[in-house]
Amino acid sequence: ERKCILTGDWQNDLGSNMTISAVNGAGQFSGLYLTAVSATEKPILVSPLNGSQHVDNLEQPTFGFTVKWSFSDSTTVFVGQCFTDDHGKETLQTMWLLRDKAKSMDDNWNATTVGTNVFTRIKVQNV
Numbered sequence: 001e002r003k004c005i006l007t008g009d010w011q012n013d014l015g016s017n018m019t020i021s022a023v024n025g026a027g028q029f030s031g032l033y034l035t036a037v038s039a040t041e042k043p044i045l046v047s048p049l050n051g052s053q054h055v056d057n058l059e060q061p062t063f064g065f066t067v068k069w070s071f072s073d074s075t076t077v078f079v080g081q082c083f084t085d086d087h088g089k090e091t092l093q094t095m096w097l098l099r100d101k102a103k104s105m106d107d108n109w110n111a112t113t114v115g116t117n118v119f120t121r122i123k124v125q126n127v
């Protein structure tokens with residue numbers, strides 16, 4: 001079957017890493033996100049994430065999560081789906097919205113960026 005539970009370590013096409021904790025019975029999870037890139041001069045720090053996935057049917061579930069950046073006044077929401085190929089390899093196909101903190105309502109139009117990221121599992125090297 002093509003079941004997917006998001007718990008574990010993931011890396012995306014930008015080289016960002018995320019660790020998702022246990023997914024509870026309601027599909028809720030939390031975790032940590034370390035972005036490889038940012039639009040600020042500030043040093044990048046690990047940031048918390050919270051989200052949920054469908055668990056009623058674990059077949060290639062959809063999910064969403066929010067990252068509240070710890071080094072910037074901005075927020076990103078990711079939404080996507082976990083796909084499992086014939087070899088059991090899982091990928092997370094996502095789209096995101098990055099909301100910058102606009103200085104004023106006049107700048108509101110220019111404060112949201114959209115993009116895509118694909119995540120694959122980081123396999124723990126066999127020790």
Ligand SMILES: O=C(CCCC[C@@H]1SC[C@@H]2NC(=O)N[C@@H]21)NCCc1cc([N+](=O)[O-])ccc1O
Pocket residue numbers: 012014016035036037038039040069072073074075076096098099100101115117
């Ligand atoms: O940089 C960040 C936080 C890290 C975002 C990383 C993204 S999240 C989607 C993608 N996937 C992924 O892994 N990493 C990237 N916030 C923008 C800061 C900012 C910039 C400007 N500005 O540049 O004008 C103005 C106001 C602002 O608050």
